[in-house]
Amino acid sequence: AQSVTQLDSHVSVSEGTPVLLRCNYSSSYSPSLFWYVQHPNKGLQLLLKYTSAATLVKGINGFEAEFKKSETSFHLTKPSAHMSDAAEYFCVVSDWTGANNLFFGTGTRLTVIP
Amino acid sequence: EPEVTQTPSHQVTQMGQEVILRCVPISNHLYFYWYRQILGQKVEFLVSFYNNEISEKSEIFDDQFSVERPDGSNFTLKIRSTKLEDSAMYFCASSVEGADQPQHFGDGTRLSIL
Numbered sequence: 001a002q003s004v005t006q007l008d009s010h011v012s013v014s015e016g017t018p019v020l021l022r023c024n025y026s027s028s029y030s031p032s033l034f035w036y037v038q039h040p041n042k043g044l045q046l047l048l049k050y051t052s053a054a055t056l057v058k059g060i061n062g063f064e065a066e067f068k069k070s071e072t073s074f075h076l077t078k079p080s081a082h083m084s085d086a087a088e089y090f091c092v093v094s095d096w097t098g099a100n101n102l103f104f105g106t107g108t109r110l111t112v113i114p
Numbered sequence: 115e116p117e118v119t120q121t122p123s124h125q126v127t128q129m130g131q132e133v134i135l136r137c138v139p140i141s142n143h144l145y146f147y148w149y150r151q152i153l154g155q156k157v158e159f160l161v162s163f164y165n166n167e168i169s170e171k172s173e174i175f176d177d178q179f180s181v182e183r184p185d186g187s188n189f190t191l192k193i194r195s196t197k198l199e200d201s202a203m204y205f206c207a208s209s210v211e212g213a214d215q216p217q218h219f220g221d222g223t224r225l226s227i228l
Contacts (some may be wrong), residue, residue: 036219049216090157100209105156106155
C-alpha cells in the first residue's frame with residue numbers, strides 16, 4: 001500500500017531563509033511522488049513531480065525536491081522563502097493500479113515571517 | 115492555461131437533502147476524480163472515473179454517492195440523503211492518463227450540511 005508521512009505539521013521561517021518541508025513515503029512499487037500547494041480558499045496546485053527520471057526535481061516558484069530511495073524520502077526545499085510561499089503543502093504518492101489515485105499526506109503549513 | 119472549474123464554490127444544504135456538485139475537467143483529459151477534505155483533516159480519495167465508468171472507489175464512496183458524466187464535459191458528484199459528516203471541501207481533478215501524469219485540481223466546493 002502507498003502512503004506518505006509529513007513529519008512537520010507546521011514550519012515557520014523568516015523571509016529570505018531556506019525552506020525544508022519533510023516527507024517520507026511508503027510504496028510497494030517505484031513510486032510517483034508529487035508536491036502540491038494549497039493557498040487559502042484555493043484549490044491544489046502542482047509544484048513538482050517525480051516519476052523515476054532525475055532524482056532531483058525542479059518545480060515552480062523556485063521549489064525543488066530530491067528523491068532518496070535509500071531514505072524513502074522526498075523532501076521539498078527552496079533556497080529563499082518569499083512571503084507568497086505561505087500556504088499548506090502536501091506530499092502525495094500515486095497509486096500504481098492504473099487509476100492513478102492519489103494518497104495525500106496530512107500537510108505542512110508554512111508560515112513566512114517578514 | 116486550461117483549468118478545472120467547479121461549481122458552486124459553496125453549497126449549504128439541509129441534512130437529508132440531495133446535493134449535486136459540478137465539475138468541468140480539462141477538455142483533453144481522460145481520467146476524472148473526486149476527493150474530499152474534511153476541515154482539519156487530510157485530502158481523501160473518493161472515486162476515479164475513466165471511459166464512462168468508475169475505475170476505483172474508496173471505502174468512503176458508499177451507496178450514498180454517485181458520479182456521472184452526463185454530457186461529455188461535466189463531471190458530477192451526487193450525494194443522496196446528506197449527513198452532517200458530509201460537510202467538507204470537495205475537490206474535482208482530472209489528468210490526461212497514466213500513473214505518472216499529474217492531476218489538475220479545481221478550487222473546490224465547500225459543502226456545509228445543516
